[in-house]
Amino acid sequence: MSESEQRILEERTSEAEKEVKAIEDELDRISKGDLSFTGDAQLEKLLSENEKLKHRLAILENAVKEEGSKGKAKSNTQAESSDEIVKKVAKKRPTLITDISSVEGNICILDELKNVFEAAITSAYPDLEDPPVVITLSGNNPKFGDYQCNSALAISQLLKAKSVKTNPREVANNILNKTPTSPIIEKIEVAGAGFLNIFINKKLAEHILNCILRFGIKPPPVKKERVIVDFSSPNIAKEMHVGHLRSTIIGDSICRILEFLNHDVLRINHLGDWGTQFGMLIAHLQDEFPDFKTHSPPISDLQAFYKESKKLFDTNEEFKKRAYACVVQLQSGKPDYIAAWKLICEVSRREFQKIYDRLDIKIIDRGESFYHSRMHIIVKELKDKGYLEEDEGRLIMWGDPVKRDGIPLTVVKSDGGYTYDTSDMATIKQKVEEEKGDRFIYVTDAGQNTHFVTIEACARRAGILKKDQKIENVVFGVVLGEDKKKFKTRSGDTIKLIALLDEGLKRSLDKLIEKGRDKVLSPEELKQAQEAVAYGCIKYADLSHNRVNDYVFSFDKMLDDKGNTAVYLLYALTRIRSIARTAQISLDTLLEEAQKSDFTLSHEAEWKLAKVLLRFPEVILKVSKDLYLHSLCEYLYEISSAFTEFYDRCYCIEKDKEGKIVKVFYNRLMLCEVTARVMEKSFDILGIKTVSKM
Ligand code: ARG
Numbered sequence: 001m002s003e004s005e006q007r008i009l010e011e012r013t014s015e016a017e018k019e020v021k022a023i024e025d026e027l028d029r030i031s032k033g034d035l036s037f038t039g040d041a042q043l044e045k046l047l048s049e050n051e052k053l054k055h056r057l058a059i060l061e062n063a064v065k066e067e068g069s070k071g072k073a074k075s076n077t078q079a080e081s082s083d084e085i086v087k088k089v090a091k092k093r094p095t096l097i098t099d100i101s102s103v104e105g106n107i108c109i110l111d112e113l114k115n116v117f118e119a120a121i122t123s124a125y126p127d128l129e130d131p132p133v134v135i136t137l138s139g140n141n142p143k144f145g146d147y148q149c150n151s152a153l154a155i156s157q158l159l160k161a162k163s164v165k166t167n168p169r170e171v172a173n174n175i176l177n178k179t180p181t182s183p184i185i186e187k188i189e190v191a192g193a194g195f196l197n198i199f200i201n202k203k204l205a206e207h208i209l210n211c212i213l214r215f216g217i218k219p220p221p222v223k224k225e226r227v228i229v230d231f232s233s234p235n236i237a238k239e240m241h242v243g244h245l246r247s248t249i250i251g252d253s254i255c256r257i258l259e260f261l262n263h264d265v266l267r268i269n270h271l272g273d274w275g276t277q278f279g280m281l282i283a284h285l286q287d288e289f290p291d292f293k294t295h296s297p298p299i300s301d302l303q304a305f306y307k308e309s310k311k312l313f314d315t316n317e318e319f320k321k322r323a324y325a326c327v328v329q330l331q332s333g334k335p336d337y338i339a340a341w342k343l344i345c346e347v348s349r350r351e352f353q354k355i356y357d358r359l360d361i362k363i364i365d366r367g368e369s370f371y372h373s374r375m376h377i378i379v380k381e382l383k384d385k386g387y388l389e390e391d392e393g394r395l396i397m398w399g400d401p402v403k404r405d406g407i408p409l410t411v412v413k414s415d416g417g418y419t420y421d422t423s424d425m426a427t428i429k430q431k432v433e434e435e436k437g438d439r440f441i442y443v444t445d446a447g448q449n450t451h452f453v454t455i456e457a458c459a460r461r462a463g464i465l466k467k468d469q470k471i472e473n474v475v476f477g478v479v480l481g482e483d484k485k486k487f488k489t490r491s492g493d494t495i496k497l498i499a500l501l502d503e504g505l506k507r508s509l510d511k512l513i514e515k516g517r518d519k520v521l522s523p524e525e526l527k528q529a530q531e532a533v534a535y536g537c538i539k540y541a542d543l544s545h546n547r548v549n550d551y552v553f554s555f556d557k558m559l560d561d562k563g564n565t566a567v568y569l570l571y572a573l574t575r576i577r578s579i580a581r582t583a584q585i586s587l588d589t590l591l592e593e594a595q596k597s598d599f600t601l602s603h604e605a606e607w608k609l610a611k612v613l614l615r616f617p618e619v620i621l622k623v624s625k626d627l628y629l630h631s632l633c634e635y636l637y638e639i640s641s642a643f644t645e646f647y648d649r650c651y652c653i654e655k656d657k658e659g660k661i662v663k664v665f666y667n668r669l670m671l672c673e674v675t676a677r678v679m680e681k682s683f684d685i686l687g688i689k690t691v692s693k694m
Contacts, residue, residue, distance in 0.1 A: 100183045100204050105211030106218040108617040110135060110147065112184055113198060117149050120179040124171075131155055137615075138197065145189065145197030146611060151175065152194035168194025205610045206599040212613075212674050213594045217681045219261045220617035222624075226264040228431050229255050231443035232356075232363055235272030236348040237281055237306045240355060240497055242479040242487050242553070243445045249542045249687065250476060250629065251443040252361050256685045257624050257632075266435060270427070271367030273345050276417070277306075279327035282340045283319060284309035286326075293339060302347050355497050359535055360687065374426040375418050379411060382425070387462060388412075399457025407450065409458055421455070428459045432469065439472065441627070446475040446548065474627050477550035487553055504534035507555050511567070512694070521693060529694035533559070533567055536688040540566035543686055544633035564637040566688060569679070572640040574694050576676045580669050583653045583661060590673055593666040600667050605646040609671060612642045616678050620685075629686065636682045643675050 094115045097103060118133045125131055132154045138144040152172035159166050172194040179188060186199040231251020234240035251267075258265045284305065289297035299305050312319040330337040349365065356363065379395075382388050388395040393414030398404050409421040431437045442452055452473040459465045481487045489495050509530045512518060518526055537558040544564055545551045561567045580590070601607045612635075619635045652672060654663040683690050 096180060096182060097184060098182075100201075100207050103184075103204065103207060103211075104218065105208050105215060106220045106617055107208065108220045108621055109184060109200065109204075109614055110137075110618045111621070112182070113147055113149070116180060116182045116185070117151065117175070117196075120175050121151055121155070124174040124178040125155060125159075128155065128158055131158065135198075143197075144191065144195075146200045147198040149175065149188075149196035149198060152196065156194070170194075172196050200611065200614070202601055202607065205607070205614055206601055208614055209601075209610060209671070209674050210594055210599045212677060213599070213670055214591060217616070217677055220621055222261050222263075222621070224263055225438040226266070226436060227258050227439040227441065228266045228268060228435055228437040229258070229441045229443065230268045230270045230427075231255075231441075232352075232361070233270040233272070233444075234348075234352055236345050236367070237277065237302050238272070239303055239494055240352055241494060242497070242500075245355075245497055245500075245538075246445070246476050246479060246542055246547075247443045248355070248359065248361055249539050250474065250547060251441075252359070252363075252687050253539075253543055253629050253685060254441060254443065254474065254627055256687060257620065257629075260620070260681075260685055261624055266437070267363045269363045269365045269367070271345075271349075271365055273348075273367030274369040274372065274423070276324075276327050278330055278341055278344065279323035279325075280309040280313040280319070281306065281344050282326040282330065282337060283323045284312060285340050285344065292343060293336070297343070299347050302344070302351065355501070358501055359539070360689070368420075368423045371423050371426040371430060374430055375422050378426045378429055379418070379422065382411060382462060385462065387458075397458050397461075399454050399461060401461075406454060409454055420451070424451070424455045425458065425462075425464075428455060428471065429464050432459075432464055432466075438469075440469070441472045441474055443474045443476070446477060449473050449475050472627070474547070476547040480550055480552045482552060482554050484552065501534070501538070504538050504555065505530060507559055508534035508537065511559050511561075515561075517694065525691070525693050528689075528691050532570060532689045532691045532694065536566040536570060536683075539687055540569075540633065543629045546628065546630050564633065569636055569640055569683075570688075570690060570694060572643065573676060573679050573683070573690055574692065576643060576672050576679070577692055579647075579652055579672050583664060583669065585664060585666075585669055587673070590666065590670055594670060599670055601671075602667075603646075603650050605649040606668065606671055609639075609642040609646040609675065612639055613674055613678050616681070632682055632685060636679060636686075639675060639679055639682075646671070 096115055096119065097107075097112055113135045114133055117135060121128075121131050121133055132151050134150040134154065136148050136150060138146055138148050152168040152175060155175075156166050156168045156171045159171070169190065172190045176188055176190055176196060179185075184201055184204050186201040188199070189197045191197050229251055231254070232244060232248040234244045255265050255267050285292055285297065288305075289295070289299075309323075313323055314320075326337060330341055345367075355361075379388075382397060383395070387397050387401075388411055389397070389408075391408075394410050395412040396408040397411050398408045399406065409425065410419050411422050411425065413419060428440065431440055442448075444452070452471050456465065456471040459471070465471070479487045487495060509526075511533065512521075512526065512529055517529065521529060537555075541553070541558040542551065558565060559567055561571060580587075601610050615635070619632055623629060623632050646668075650665070650668055652665050652668040653661050654665075656662050680690055
């Protein structure tokens with residue numbers, strides 16, 4: 001390259017650098033919040049120009065580099081910093097929806113409103129760092145709109161702290177002035193002490209409902225995660241009690257909601273299948289069924305078998321010694337002992353499976369024994385890294401070695417054995433490192449919370465959990481009888497789960513017969529309804545209460561056909577389903593109608609119901625984060641209430657005196673269809689089967 005060519009090249013590079021710089025300044029200004037109404041288009045243009053320039057710059061730089069020029073390093077840093085700004089701007093400004101037709105049926109309106117108002121607020125107050133963007137549902141009075149933005153009060157306080165004189169109403173007006181036009185909003189009004197009342201655009205609602213009708217219910221889009229849900233987890237040879245029932249019902253529903261969102265969910269049954277109790281069980285097995293290796297022993301009642309062996313263990317010294325010896329043999333992996341252990345586990349598992357089959361629960365067995373070899377590894381690791389301390393012969397670990405508050409983990413017992421703590425340390429390591437999980441959920445009674453808090457602290461201290469990873473212990477309260485005391489049979493025994501489910505079946509059949517349903521339904525339909533009601537009501541009663549509270553188990557309340565119960569809601573759904581059936585309008589006809597004309601929501605009650613239905617993605621996203629399923633139950637109840645009001649006030653079909661259909665309101669039948677679909681999906685997430693007739 002000649003000298004002049006080299007100079008031209010350098011000049012062009014420096015020009016390009018200047019242009020990039022100008023655009024970066026512009027972007028920076030925008031990123032600081034200077035975004036007017038036309039801002040989005042302007043931003044788009046700038047970003048694309050910046051892209052092109054960067055490309056040109058890269059070509060020029062390459063040429064300069066080949067010539068050995070020093071211009072390279074400088075331009076490079078500039079190109080990088082422009083990259084950062086583009087990223088920053090992109091992060092700060094999610095693309096807002098500009099056109100209704102681009103909206104899909106799974107849009108979360110609340111999130112979009114947050115985006116819109118974040119843009120407005122950062123634009124109105126560019127100097128405030130992370131200003132609060134508070135959007136809430138408005139409540140029942142239609143005067144206050146559908147949603148509210150309640151940021152003005154907090155912002156005016158922030159400003160006051162910076163000695164800026166203002167008041168919430170003024171702030172609200174400023175925000176309003178900077179709010180970008182959005183097709184999801186019909187209008188915004190400033191009210192009271194500075195609230196912004198947001199009214200949703202009816203056209204948007206009509207479009208969304210149309211999408212649901214034509215394409216079905218789709219999950220709102222989320223970043224895919226690998227979620228490990230540890231639930232149910234009963235103990236071998238012991239009673240699977242009502243606490244495990246709660247864990248099973250809540251855990252299954254959590255998995256269902258996360259699976260609906262297309263996460264990669266691993267359902268783990270952390271069975272208590274390892275420990276010293278197996279010593280006495282094996283010793284007793286050898287006594288009672290010496291040929292257990294060739295003939296499968298007919299143990300029908302493992303609980304009774306457990307009780308017998310426990311009694312021997314407590315009263316018979318010789319038996320006790322043998323039991324201990326059996327533990328040693330088992331731990332060292334002697335085949336005969338492993339076989340006996342497997343056999344006992346199998347008997348238990350068969351019992352558990354009966355419950356899972358009835359409740360339609362899918363789960364992978366991976367008990368404590370699975371972590372046996374991993375426990376040696378974690379103990380060595382913790383020891384080597386100096387996390388373990390001696391304490392009266394035991395090896396313990398504190399979550400915080402300085403504060404030393406709470407209870408430390410017992411990692412190794414004084415006899416050298418491992419504990420529940422050891423197994424959960426090995427478990428979390430396996431879940432992080434082998435399973436590569438993003439989210440770790442454990443569904444247990446609230447009594448285990450301290451255990452998990454300590455496991456989390458120790459796992460973090462040991463570097464197993466990274467900064468952004470945590471243990472989510474989804475806790476629940478105890479199940480009480482109707483006398484508000486611990487749930488027991490009249491004779492004071494613990495209630496067997498199978499017996500409980502059987503009673504549910506019996507009571508649900510009684511209820512259906514009481515309502516004369518046996519006379520209208522075929523035997524097959526009656527059986528389906530009986531099971532849906534029985535298992536549905538048990539699950540719903542559990543899920544519809546805030547899980548952290550204790551809850552009173554009452555078949556009478558569960559089977560009530562009024563109020564927020566499964567029976568009421570399942571009835572409501574079958575009634576909705578029967579509307580189109582009676583009108584003899586097929587789904588195909590409805591779809592044809594949906595293609596032909598817009599979905600119109602003209603009556604007030606239609607509009608009200610539609611707005612409830614639109615909130616489905618919002619409810620799902622909330623529950624998938626906080627894992628409080630009662631919000632979904634409350635939502636189901638809200639749908640059915642809005643539907644009742646709609647159906648009371650709006651005819652779907654008109655008949656003449658002879659009962660002949662004279663007019664069909666297709667849009668209302670479409671609304672019925674969408675309502676039914678949202679309800680069905682919600683039931684599905686709660687693990688409750690629906691029936692078309694009951
Ligand atoms: N088996 C335990 C119990 O019955 C529950 C296990 C919960 N999961 C866990 N990883 N610790 O209480």
